[in-house]
Each structure stands twice: as C-alpha cells, then as structure tokens.
Amino acid sequence: MSETPDRTWVPTKAMGRTVLLTGVLLILAALFGRIDLVILAVPLAVGAGLALARRPTEAPLVEVAIDDPVAIEGTPLSVRLGSGNPDRVGYDLMLLRLSTGRWVRVRHGDRPYVSRTQPGELVDVDLEGSLRRWGRHAVGPVTAHAVACHGLLVSAPVRTAPLLLDGYPATDPFAADEAMPRAAGLVGIHRSRRPGEGGELAGVRMFGPGDRLRRIDWRVSLRARELHVAATLSDRDAEVVLLLDVLHEAGRSGGVGGAASVFDTTVRAAAGIAEHYLSQGDRVGMLEYGFRARRLRSGSGRRQYLTILQWLLDIKANESAQEVGIGMFDLHLIPSHALVIVLTPLVDPRTAEMLARLVRSGRIVIALDTLGSLKVPLPATPWMESAYRLWGLERQNLLGQLGEHGVPVVTWAGAGSLDQVLRDAARLASGPRAGAR
Amino acid sequence: MSAAKAEPAGEREGTVRPELVLIRKGASDRVDRAKRMVSRATGWPLVVRGAIFLFGLIAQALAYPPQALAGAPVLALMLIALLPTLWPRTGFVSGFYILTTLAWLAATTLYDANASLTRLFALAAALYLVHSTAALAAVLPYDAVVPPVVVLRWLLRSLGTVVVATVLSAGGLFLLNRTEPHTYFAATLVGLALTVAVVGVVAYAVRRR
Numbered sequence: 040m041s042e043t044p045d046r047t048w049v050p051t052k053a054m055g056r057t058v059l060l061t062g063v064l065l066i067l068a069a070l071f072g073r074i075d076l077v078i079l080a081v082p083l084a085v086g087a088g089l090a091l092a093r094r095p096t097e098a099p100l101v102e103v104a105i106d107d108p109v110a111i112e113g114t115p116l117s118v119r120l121g122s123g124n125p126d127r128v129g130y131d132l133m134l135l136r137l138s139t140g141r142w143v144r145v146r147h148g149d150r151p152y153v154s155r156t157q158p159g160e161l162v163d164v165d166l167e168g169s170l171r172r173w174g175r176h177a178v179g180p181v182t183a184h185a186v187a188c189h190g191l192l193v194s195a196p197v198r199t200a201p202l203l204l205d206g207y208p209a210t211d212p213f214a215a216d217e218a219m220p221r222a223a224g225l226v227g228i229h230r231s232r233r234p235g236e237g238g239e240l241a242g243v244r245m246f247g248p249g250d251r252l253r254r255i256d257w258r259v260s261l262r263a264r265e266l267h268v269a270a271t272l273s274d275r276d277a278e279v280v281l282l283l284d285v286l287h288e289a290g291r292s293g294g295v296g297g298a299a300s301v302f303d304t305t306v307r308a309a310a311g312i313a314e315h316y317l318s319q320g321d322r323v324g325m326l327e328y329g330f331r332a333r334r335l336r337s338g339s340g341r342r343q344y345l346t347i348l349q350w351l352l353d354i355k356a357n358e359s360a361q362e363v364g365i366g367m368f369d370l371h372l373i374p375s376h377a378l379v380i381v382l383t384p385l386v387d388p389r390t391a392e393m394l395a396r397l398v399r400s401g402r403i404v405i406a407l408d409t410l411g412s413l414k415v416p417l418p419a420t421p422w423m424e425s426a427y428r429l430w431g432l433e434r435q436n437l438l439g440q441l442g443e444h445g446v447p448v449v450t451w452a453g454a455g456s457l458d459q460v461l462r463d464a465a466r467l468a469s470g471p472r473a474g475a476r
Numbered sequence: 477m478s479a480a481k482a483e484p485a486g487e488r489e490g491t492v493r494p495e496l497v498l499i500r501k502g503a504s505d506r507v508d509r510a511k512r513m514v515s516r517a518t519g520w521p522l523v524v525r526g527a528i529f530l531f532g533l534i535a536q537a538l539a540y541p542p543q544a545l546a547g548a549p550v551l552a553l554m555l556i557a558l559l560p561t562l563w564p565r566t567g568f569v570s571g572f573y574i575l576t577t578l579a580w581l582a583a584t585t586l587y588d589a590n591a592s593l594t595r596l597f598a599l600a601a602a603l604y605l606v607h608s609t610a611a612l613a614a615v616l617p618y619d620a621v622v623p624p625v626v627v628l629r630w631l632l633r634s635l636g637t638v639v640v641a642t643v644l645s646a647g648g649l650f651l652l653n654r655t656e657p658h659t660y661f662a663a664t665l666v667g668l669a670l671t672v673a674v675v676g677v678v679a680y681a682v683r684r685r
Contacts, residue, residue, distance in 0.1 A: 053611035056570050060607070064577065074652065075584070075596050079577055081648075082604035082641035084673060089637060132626045134615065150518070151620040155629070189633060190611030 090189035101183035113295035124156035142172035171294030173208035177201040210311040284383035285329040329357030384410040520622035532557035535602035541587035564613035
C-alpha cells in the first residue's frame with residue numbers, strides 16, 4: 040500500500056518559467072508598444088491555460104509485488120510494479136523508481152520506469168531478476184511521481200513500504216556415508232552397536248527364548264543340527280548439533296557463483312548438513328558461538344529443516360574483545376551424546392579454547408574450517424607479506440594444537456567432507472571413554 | 477637568512493599540492509560521472525534533449541539577424557542552444573528564451589531584418605517548443621525506460637498548442653488591424669489584459685503551494 044503525501048500536487052519549474060516569461064514579455068510589450076512580444080507570449084499563456092483547465096487532485100497509486108516472499112539464492116525472481124491513476128484527469132506520465140537491497144538484482148531495476156496512466160487505469164511493469172545471496176532482503180520501496188498538465192504540475196512522491204524477501208541459502212551438496220559415532224535414540228536408520236531388530240547383520244548365534252521364528256537361519260541350523268538365528272543390530276537415530284562460530288565475518292561475499300565469505304560458507308554448509316541428517320530421520324539442533332548465543336532446539340523432519348533455514352537467516356557477526364560464555368554460551372546446552380559439528384573460520388583463540396573444552400567434556404566434536412581460501416587481496420606494503428606469513432604460521436600452529444587435543448579439523452568441501460572423520464570418530468566412540476564431565 | 481626564506485617556500489609547496497590533488501580528483505570524478513551517464517543514457521530522453529537543441533537552433537535562426545548566421549557566431553549560437561539542452565531543469569531555459577527575444581528585438585530594430593508575420597509566428601512556435609520539450613526533459617531522467625507513446629503524445633500536444641496559439645494570435649492581429657491607427661494603444665490594452673491573466677495564473681500557483 041502506498042503512503043499519501045500531505046501536499047498532493049505542486050507546480051514545477053516549467054510552471055514558474057511560464058509565469059515569468061509571460062509576465063516579462065507582456066510588460067515589455069506594454070512598455071515598448073511591441074505587439075510581436077505579445078505574440079511570442081501567447082503560446083505560453085495558451086499552453087498554460089489549456090493545460091490547467093483540468094487539474095488532477097488525487098495522488099497516484101503505486102504498489103510492488105513479488106511472486107513468492109521466499110526464494111532460494113540464485114533462483115529467478117519476478118517483481119511487479121503497479122501504478123494507477125484514481126483521478127478523473129489523465130497524467131502525462133508516471134515515473135517509478137524501485138529500490139532493492141544489494142543482493143536483489145533486477146534487470147534494469149536501477150532505472151526509472153515511465154508509464155502513462157489514463158484515468159482509472161492500472162499499469163503494471165514486470166521486471167525479472169534474481170536473488171544473489173541468502174539473507175533477509177528488502178524489495179522496494181517504490182517511489183512514484185506523476186506529471187500532469189503538460190509538465191506544469193508534479194505530484195509529491197508516493198512511496199510504498201518495502202516487501203521483505205527471505206532468501207534461503209543454496210545448500211552445498213553434502214552426504215556422509217559413515218555411521219554416526221553415537222546413535223542413541225529409539226528409531227532411525229543408523230546401525231548402532233546394540234543388538235536388536237534392524238537390518239544390519241551382526242552375526243549368527245544359537246536360538247534362545249524370545250527369538251522370532253522368522254529370524255531362524257535354516258541353512259546354518261541344518262548344518263549344525265541345532266537352531267540358529269541371524270542376529271542383527273538395531274537401527275537408531277542420532278542427535279547432531281551444529282555449532283556456528285559467529286565471532287567474526289571474514290572475506291568478501293560475491294553472492295551465488297562468486298567468492299564466498301566465512302558466513303556464506305557457514306550458512307550454506309550448515310543448511311546442507313542439516314538437510315542431510317534431517318532427511319535420514321536424525322534430530323538436528325543449532326547453536327551460535329557468540330554473544331547472542333542463539334539456540335534452536337533439536338528436532339527432526341521437514342518442519343525442523345524450514346525452521347533451521349529461517350534461523351540461519353538471522354546470523355550476524357558478534358565481534359567483541361570480551362570473553363564469550365559468561366552467562367551466554369554454555370557447554371551444558373549441548374547434549375553429551377550429540378555429534379557436535381563446529382563450523383568455524385578458526386581465527387580466534389577463544390574458539391580454539393571452546394573446542395578444547397568440548398573435547399575434554401567427552402563430546403564427539405568435529406571442526407569444519409570455513410575460512411576457505413587464504414588468498415586475500417592485501418594492501419601492498421613492505422611488511423604485509425611477512426605479517427601475512429606469520430599469521431599463516433600461527434594458524435597452522437593453532438590447527439596442530441587442536442589436533443593434539445583430539446579435535447579433527449576438516450576443510451569444508453561439500454559431499455564426503457566428513458566421511459573420514461566420522462569413521463575415525465565412530466571407531467573411537469566404540470571404545471571406552473575417559474573424559475571430565 | 478637563507479633558512480628564513482626556505483620556510484615559506486616549503487609551506488607554499490605543502491599547501492598547493494593538496495589543492496592540486498583535490499582539483500585533479502574533482503576533475504576525474506566529473507569525467508567518470510559523465511562517462512557513467514553516457515553509458516546509462518537511454519534513447520528517448522536523448523531524443524527529447526535533441527529536440528530542445530533542434531528547436532533552439534531554429535528559434536535562433538529566426539530571431540537573429542542574417543549577419544549573425546554565418547561564420548564564427550554560429551558556433552556561439554550552437555553553444556547557447558546547448559545550455560537548455562544540457563540543463564533543462566535550470567534557469568538556462570528562461571535565459572535562452574529572453575536572450576532570443578532580445579535578439580529578435582535587436583534584429584528588427586537595429587539591423588532592419590525582415591520582420592514578416594510568418595517569421596514571427598514560427599519564432600513563437602519554436603520558442604514555445606523549446607520551453608515545452610525542456611519541461612518534458614526536466615521530468616524525464618536521462619536513464620529512464622520510456623515508452624515512445626509518452627514522448628510522441630507530448631510533442632503532438634505541444635504542436636496542438638502551437639496551432640491554437642497561432643490561430644488566436646492571427647485572429648487578434650486581424651482585429652487589431654481593423655482598429656488602426658490606434659495600434660499602440662490597443663497593444664497596451666491587450667498587454668495589460670494578458671498581464672492580468674498572468675497575475676491570475678500566479679495567484680493560482682501560489683494557492684497551490
């Protein structure tokens with residue numbers, strides 16, 4: 040809906056010019072007795088008289104619409120600008136200007152559009168574009184001016200409220216074939232280490248009380264002359280907690296298909312991992328490592344996936360020199376049996392400390408390095424190269440220390456990124472554990 | 477002594493250099509802005525600007541004495557016609573109108589140029605078309621996407637106004653010719669009447685504000 044201004048129509052500079060020139064010419068004509076000066080003034084006076092004979096009184100109408108308030112980054116987008124003339128007098132033209140957020144690209148969207156609206160007529164302008172990055176974006180406001188009376192009157196600007204567009208991240212493809220380190224629930228698709236009703240064969244054993252007849256392995260039983268049954272492992276679900284390090288944003292985002300900032304990688308990877316585990320029937324929860332410490336309880340199913348996507352849109356950098364965790368972020372928010380995947384650029388020692396504490400508490404932790412390429416364009420100064428090399432060495436040192444603490448660090452590379460680490464973690468989890476709680 | 481002389485020179489260098497840098501930066505910014513405008517400009521707003529220039533040249537050709545329409549003065553006239561073309565939202569349009577009218581007065585009084593009625597009507601039409609197309613260019617951004625019908629209807633309406641004004645002027649002159657030899661007195665009366673009408677328009681404009 041458009042806002043109606045207080046003063047609807049105002050004279051233009053052409054109106055002032057008409058009055059000035061007509062007055063000057065007529066005064067000169069009267070002073071010097073030059074009838075030709077009157078003739079030079081007549082078109083101006085006649086033009087103004089004809090134009091102002093019928094004047095508009097109503098403000099123009101303008102609206103903006105998008106086909107869907109939710110879009111995935113990189114997908115096409117259709118924006119419709121509507122302009123209308125509720126008056127009984129036609130406008131000479133209407134000028135529409137669309138403002139959009141940085142990541143909403145509309146073809147010719149940065150140009151003003153001119154339309155001519157007759158009385159009681161609505162004119163639509165359809166614009167095609169695309170959404171270039173995840174996040175919450177504004178489409179609009181649209182500002183409209185109407186020009187009437189042959190350019191002598193112009194309407195005050197009419198502005199619409201901006202529309203909000205939720206841009207979901209394009210999920211990076213992710214698949215993990217390996218078993219969950221700790222499958223703990225009652226239902227699910229992961230084979231657990233516990234015997235039970237499932238599809239995964241654990242071995243063949245003697246028939247006992249309570250065994251189902253359909254589990255009897257007749258071939259082995261005939262050979263052994265005693266009843267044997269096929270023992271299976273139970274299928275269990277698991278809980279995955281995605282811990283997002285939002286202490287720092289780094290890099291410059293180029294949108295879909297361009298360079299990815301740390302948050303770009305974090306959000307897209309988190310969406311991909313969540314989609315993968317939720318589609319398997321696991322429970323996925325989210326947690327921010329920052330000063331806001333936002334949290335999303337674990338859940339499963341399609342609804343949880345949509346909630347996670349909405350939750351991801353509100354990620355903001357929480358940069359501060361203070362220590363994280365005093366009353367905000369707490370390790371107790373993370374269940375002890377959950378698989379914790381920490382998405383972090385590993386540029387802050389506070390994150391390394393947090394990872395070490397998580398591992399010491401006995402949780403299965405995997406760190407996903409979201410920093411990506413280290414080739415950052417830096418100002419060319421004599422010391423920059425050395426400083427950059429020193430920083431790289433310090434970071435290598437940090438990664439090494441994390442490895443010593445038992446935190447596997449994996450660089451995010453889409454599908455299969457976590458397979459090796461999950462395999463190792465599952466092997467470790469099957470053994471006895473010793474950890475401070 | 478030499479040290480005392482060196483100090484002001486150093487100061488002057490220190491103050492002049494930043495100014496030069498600023499001037500150079502300002503100039504390069506303007507060049508970049510002009511390049512950006514040229515790359516973004518669309519067709520129909522350019523056509524409208526071209527129409528201002530064309531009507532401006534026609535008006536000048538009709539207003540100025542023949543002596544001014546040959547040789548170097550033509551370049552000056554083209555430059556003058558460029559002013560309302562490039563800045564239609566400014567006072568250059570009014571200035572062009574008044575300058576051309578003064579040139580007409582000078583041509584018909586000092587240079588004894590041919591002041592035929594046809595030439596006068598054509599001049600009035602050309603000047604009005606400069607004013608009208610400048611009014612359109614003032615509300616039309618240079619990079620706007622414009623349907624051709626908007627511009628064509630505007631020009632047709634301007635031509636209609638010119639026709640009506642010419643007919644009225646011709647009718648008025650015919651009536652005045654019949655009241656000779658009181659031309660001076662009649663012109664004064666008509667002028668005063670039209671001035672009253674203009675005052676009415678001004679009052680209207682003030683009330684609208």
